[in-house]
Amino acid sequence: MTAPSEITTRLTGFAAALRSHGIRIGTGETVDAARALAALGFADRERLREGLAATLLHGTGQRQVFDPVFDLYFPQRVGAPAAERGGEPEDRDDLRDRLAAALAANDPALLGRLAAEAVDGFGGYGSSPGSDGWSSYQTLDRLRPQTLLARVRDGVRAGSGGAAFADRLLDDEIRRRIEAFRAMVAAEARRRVAERRGREEIARRAVAPTADRVDFLFAGKAQLAELRRTVQPLARKLATRLAARRRRAARGSIDLRRTLRGSLSTGGVPMRPVLRRRRPVRPELVLLCDVSGSVSGFSDFTMLLVQALHDQFSKVRVFAFVNRIDEVTRLLVHGAADPEGLGARIRAEATLTGWHGSSDYGLALGEFAERHDAAVGPRTTVFVLGDARTNMSDPNLPALRHIAERARRVYWLNPEQRSQWGTGDSAAPEYAELVEMHECRNARQLGELVTRLLPV
Numbered sequence: 459m460t461a462p463s464e465i466t467t468r469l470t471g472f473a474a475a476l477r478s479h480g481i482r483i484g485t486g487e488t489v490d491a492a493r494a495l496a497a498l499g500f501a502d503r504e505r506l507r508e509g510l511a512a513t514l515l516h517g518t519g520q521r522q523v524f525d526p527v528f529d530l531y532f533p534q535r536v537g538a539p540a541a542e543r544g545g546e547p548e549d550r551d552d553l554r555d556r557l558a559a560a561l562a563a564n565d566p567a568l569l570g571r572l573a574a575e576a577v578d579g580f581g582g583y584g585s586s587p588g589s590d591g592w593s594s595y596q597t598l599d600r601l602r603p604q605t606l607l608a609r610v611r612d613g614v615r616a617g618s619g620g621a622a623f624a625d626r627l628l629d630d631e632i633r634r635r636i637e638a639f640r641a642m643v644a645a646e647a648r649r650r651v652a653e654r655r656g657r658e659e660i661a662r663r664a665v666a667p668t669a670d671r672v673d674f675l676f677a678g679k680a681q682l683a684e685l686r687r688t689v690q691p692l693a694r695k696l697a698t699r700l701a702a703r704r705r706r707a708a709r710g711s712i713d714l715r716r717t718l719r720g721s722l723s724t725g726g727v728p729m730r731p732v733l734r735r736r737r738p739v740r741p742e743l744v745l746l747c748d749v750s751g752s753v754s755g756f757s758d759f760t761m762l763l764v765q766a767l768h769d770q771f772s773k774v775r776v777f778a779f780v781n782r783i784d785e786v787t788r789l790l791v792h793g794a795a796d797p798e799g800l801g802a803r804i805r806a807e808a809t810l811t812g813w814h815g816s817s818d819y820g821l822a823l824g825e826f827a828e829r830h831d832a833a834v835g836p837r838t839t840v841f842v843l844g845d846a847r848t849n850m851s852d853p854n855l856p857a858l859r860h861i862a863e864r865a866r867r868v869y870w871l872n873p874e875q876r877s878q879w880g881t882g883d884s885a886a887p888e889y890a891e892l893v894e895m896h897e898c899r900n901a902r903q904l905g906e907l908v909t910r911l912l913p914v
Contacts, residue, residue, distance in 0.1 A: 469495060472531040476514065479523045480671050480902065487514050504566070506532065519684070523668055529645040550600065553579065558606045561635050562613030569635075573642035576601050581647055594640075594647035601643075603636050610635075670901040674756035674873045675845075682755050685901055686762060686798065692905055693766030699909045700770050741866070741912060742773040742837050746826060748844030749804060750780045750817040756873040757843045758801045760904060765790050770912075775833050781818035783825045784808040819846060819885065820854030827857040834864045839912065842870040842893070846879070846886040853885040858892050869911050871898040 473488045490513040498509045507528055515524055553576060560568040581597035610632050669684040670692075677685065716732040745764060747757035761776055768774055778786045786804050804810075812821070826833075834840060840861060846853075862868045870889055872879065876897045879886035886895060896911075898904050 465495070466492075468531050472510075472527065473514065475527050475531070476524065479527070480668055481514070481520050481523060482516065483514055490514075500532075503532065503570070519688070520668060526645070526648070530649055533646065533649040550580070554601065554603075554606065557601070557603060557639070558609045558613060561603075561606065561610045561632065561639065562616075564635060566638075569639050570642055573639060573646050576643055577646045577650065581643075581650075592647040592650040594644040597643050597647065598640055603639055606636070607632050670905075672901075673899045674759065674901075675752045675899070677755055682759070683798070685755075685759050688901065689759070689762045689766050692901065693763055696763075696905055696909055697767060697770055700767075700912060703909075741771055741839050742835070743771045743775075743912075744833055744838055744840045744865075745774075745776045746783070746822075746840065746842045746844075747776065747778045748780070748817055748819070748822075749778045749801065749810065750815075753817075753843075753845050753873060754801050756898075759901065760841075760843055760871070761786075761790055762800065763904070763908070767908075772837075777826060777830065777833075778804050778808055778810060779817075779822035779826075780810040781816065781821045782809050782812050783822045783830070784810060785830070816849045817844075817847065818851045819844065819848050819889075820852040820857070823857040823861070824854045827860045831864070834861055836864075836866055838865045840865045840868040842868065842889075843873075844870075845872055845874045845884070846870070846889050846895075847883050848885045850883050853888055855888060855892060858889060862893050867911075868893040869907075870895040871904070871907065872896065873899055875899065 469492055470488065473483050473491065477483050491510050494509040494513050495506065498506045500506060507525070510528065510532075511521065511524055515521070553572065557569075557572050557576075560572055576597050577592055577594070580600040581592045581594065583593055583596060607629065611628060614628065614632070669681055669688060672681045672685070713732045717728050717730075720730055720732055721728040743764065745761065747761060748754075749757050757778070764771075764774060764776070774787065775785060776787045776790050777783050786808050789803055789807060790800070842858075858868075870893050872886060872895055874884070874886075874897070878884065879890070879895075889895060894911075896907055898907055
């Protein structure tokens with residue numbers, strides 16, 4: 459059996475790896491996980507997986523990180539006697555025969571053991587003892603489980619006593635089982651690489667981040683859809699933080715003159731500080747959003763977040779641009795129930811381009827300063843959302859300076875890495891001399907910036 463010290467090391471390393479991916483795990487959750495592990499043991503790995511997930515996770519969206527990290531730290535045969543951990547296949551045909559039978563029987567435990575045998579026998583590469591590495595692609599290329607469909611279909615029908623099945627439904631089910639086996643092989647190969655190179659490194663590099671840590675500029679459709687689903691929970695969290703800041707701000711700072719006057723009755727000791735009472739005012743907010751190219755995902759998400767936070771502001775106005783600028787506040791309000799179609803609706807109904815379709819910050823900022831000057835006043839906080847890439851056109855710094863002079867604050871949120879500012883056609887350094895520019899690459903950074911930068 460695995461030594462208790464090794465199990466403790468695995469569990470604490472597992473919790474640390476999850477924390478490194480942004481999952482909040484404290485001492486209490488780790489202790490609960492240790493108790494769950496002691497109660498569940500290693501006999502049923504899937505039950506152990508669910509037990510640890512129940513004690514460590516705070517939402518189903520974190521499973522996309524939890525499951526692959528669990529496979530690294532608690533692979534198929536951890537906790538099994540040493541005699542059960544080895545075992546290479548006698549030959550490829552023998553393993554394919556046993557795999558077909560296991561797929562027909564739909565036995566996950568047996569499939570897991572066969573995945574380990576397959577990687578043992580066919581996944582290693584290199585010349586050093588025990589292999590230099592392990593490859594799931596090489597394993598599956600040699601084993602070719604996808605070619606077993608007909609054989610598995612016959613096995614399922616034989617096992618059911620000849621009962622009639624719809625061929626299409628049965629084939630879909632068999633393909634699902636084969637894909638599950640392929641995932642087991644990939645997890646086993648990844649686990650072996652982690653054992654050689656260090657589980658911490660593989661967990662950091664090979665496990666996909668949670669949606670709130672994915673860079674806006676590199677997020678795919680599925681990740682952007684997942685982000686949109688997090689808008690409402692994130693908005694509730696940010697609203698709570700903003701309300702707490704306003705309560706603290708409402709108490710005001712110490713009025714030194716009145717405090718010293720009041721201390722005369724206590725011999726000059728200021729026993730009762732007198733605070734300057736202030737009346738918190740909800741800010742007006744203006745968003746200027748670049749909706750061109752890959753930046754559009756960042757702008758769309760931010761617009762949705764601000765719409766969900768609308769109760770925190772006295773007035774919100776949203777403007778979108780590519781090289782022309784147009785107000786889209788009405789579209790945002792009407793489209794609150796349909797976040798998936800927000801970007802397409804803005805591009806279809808707003809006037810965002812002129813004679814060319816490339817982004818032009820100079821033209822857009824100039825048009826805003828000329829046509830929408832009244833939208834900005836001494837109570838207005840302006841957020842500019844975009845990568846500041848001007849396509850070699852004039853950045854029109856006077857227009858941004860004019861906006862900054864009229865507004866209470868102007869912040870620029872840039873989804874590019876700071877190291878990319880000023881490269882190529884980026885005018886970020888020039889704009890950053892006029893207004894505060896902040897790197898904002900993912901939803902986590904956006905939430906922190908919104909909480910910190912919004913006035914109270």
